[in-house]
Amino acid sequence: MQISTQENLIQPRESTILFIKQMARMYRTVKQPDNTFVVQGLN
Secondary structure: OHHHHHHHHHOHHHHHHHHHHHHHHHHHHHHOOOHHHHHHHHO
16 A cells, blocks of 8 residues: 555646546447446546
């Protein structure tokens, strides 16, 4: 826990960018089968 928090404090931008990229991938995979599911996730 401490190591992860320190890394986030040292480089918050990279961690947030990686998180956004991961979420984008999840949305893309869900977007193909169900558009409504993506809308719920975005909202």
